Amino acid sequence: MESITLKTPSLEGRIYVGTDVIENRLPALTQGQKNFVVTDSNVYALYSQWFKKWFDGVEIFVLPAGEENKTFPSLYAILEKMTGAGLHRTSRLFAVGGGVVGDIGGLAAALYMRGISCVQIPTTLLAQVDSSVGGKTAVDLGGVKNVVGAFYQPCEVLVDPTFLQTLPAREIKCGVGEIVKYAALNSEIFDLIEGKEDKFINLSFLTKLITDCICHKAKVVEADEKEGGERRSLNVGHTTGHAVELTSGLSHGESVLYGMLFETRMAIEAGVCEKEYGERLLAIVEKTIQIAPNAPLDLSHIEADAEKARSDKKNADDGKIKMSVAKAKGKWTVFSLPFEEYKAALVKAAY
Numbered sequence: 001m002e003s004i005t006l007k008t009p010s011l012e013g014r015i016y017v018g019t020d021v022i023e024n025r026l027p028a029l030t031q032g033q034k035n036f037v038v039t040d041s042n043v044y045a046l047y048s049q050w051f052k053k054w055f056d057g058v059e060i061f062v063l064p065a066g067e068e069n070k071t072f073p074s075l076y077a078i079l080e081k082m083t084g085a086g087l088h089r090t091s092r093l094f095a096v097g098g099g100v101v102g103d104i105g106g107l108a109a110a111l112y113m114r115g116i117s118c119v120q121i122p123t124t125l126l127a128q129v130d131s132s133v134g135g136k137t138a139v140d141l142g143g144v145k146n147v148v149g150a151f152y153q154p155c156e157v158l159v160d161p162t163f164l165q166t167l168p169a170r171e172i173k174c175g176v177g178e179i180v181k182y183a184a185l186n187s188e189i190f191d192l193i194e195g196k197e198d199k200f201i202n203l204s205f206l207t208k209l210i211t212d213c214i215c216h217k218a219k220v221v222e223a224d225e226k227e228g229g230e231r232r233s234l235n236v237g238h239t240t241g242h243a244v245e246l247t248s249g250l251s252h253g254e255s256v257l258y259g260m261l262f263e264t265r266m267a268i269e270a271g272v273c274e275k276e277y278g279e280r281l282l283a284i285v286e287k288t289i290q291i292a293p294n295a296p297l298d299l300s301h302i303e304a305d306a307e308k309a310r311s312d313k314k315n316a317d318d319g320k321i322k323m324s325v326a327k328a329k330g331k332w333t334v335f336s337l338p339f340e341e342y343k344a345a346l347v348k349a350a351y
């Protein structure tokens, strides 16, 4: 099992990756305090025996699966159940699931009694490479993604790649989408995946990539936990991606892939991204979309997507749309455009 430290001013957390992490870490983590579990309906159905083995007798909140449930009413219901279960300041919350469970479970842990210990056990590839690490927690509100949330670091993240064996190909694609994001920031990850898109079904290849992506993210978060600077790099493809997600009904990972596709094309066109490198990155994005093709994106939404990008958290008050984009191999930059220019460039990039 690999062990990675993520030290922030609030906490020195640990991330463990390997097929033996559960048996090596979970018994110690569940001892000595009252525990509470948040999971979703799909994970609970698939892993009922796993929950019985590791969390027998523990109160489990089962959220209906899906992004549409990453909401305030669901958060309220979790907090109500935590209160009813008589949790204390010393209690511990375990978020077992994909990014939706991790985000809402992490926020519940941050809020309950002003913060109780939280352990993330990510079960999707997207959550394993990205969302379970770094302490961003949130719910969506009023059609805006992740608009209510907190930075709240988990004390441990247990990444067991064997969970990926039950993950549908479309969800693997979503996780690979975030891996491609790291490839846009890190030359070694870029070299590891370029031309190897057929290996994304191989568990040991994925395990190596998960570890490399987490190591990259841990360094970025240690340098900039609250996203004042370097952490903005982790939003490559996300400004347009979040807008696509809100208007198309595609999942987060699929939408981020389209976000990277369109924003990279826009950055090449504007001379912000080196053409030859940008085209190599685009080829990886396009092959990743083919891992499990979705129905063609309905481009009649594209102007609505541009409107949605206006409410993105990353924008400041200057009316400009801010995108984190790849610039050259291993290099990124913030590419800002006034709204009307962004809209025109997006329409051009999408067709």
Ligand code: NAD
Binding pocket: 040, 041, 042, 043, 046, 065, 066, 067, 070, 097, 098, 099, 100, 101, 103, 123, 124, 125, 126, 127, 130, 131, 132, 133, 134, 135, 136, 137, 145, 146, 163, 164, 165, 166, 167, 168, 171, 174, 251, 252, 253
């Ligand atoms: P998700 O949590 O909705 O999971 C995707 C689907 O896979 C769900 O239907 C779920 O029930 C199912 N599932 C989970 N584990 C499974 C398993 N082992 N086998 C079979 N099915 C399984 O979505 P996601 O893609 O994991 O995460 C997306 C969410 O993460 C979005 O809300 C996004 O905003 C958030 N996110 C957060 C961060 C962060 O830093 N906090 C980063 C990226 C994304």
Ligand code: GLY
Binding pocket: 130, 131, 133, 134, 136, 231, 234, 235
């Ligand atoms: N997924 C972006 C971040 O954690 O900052």
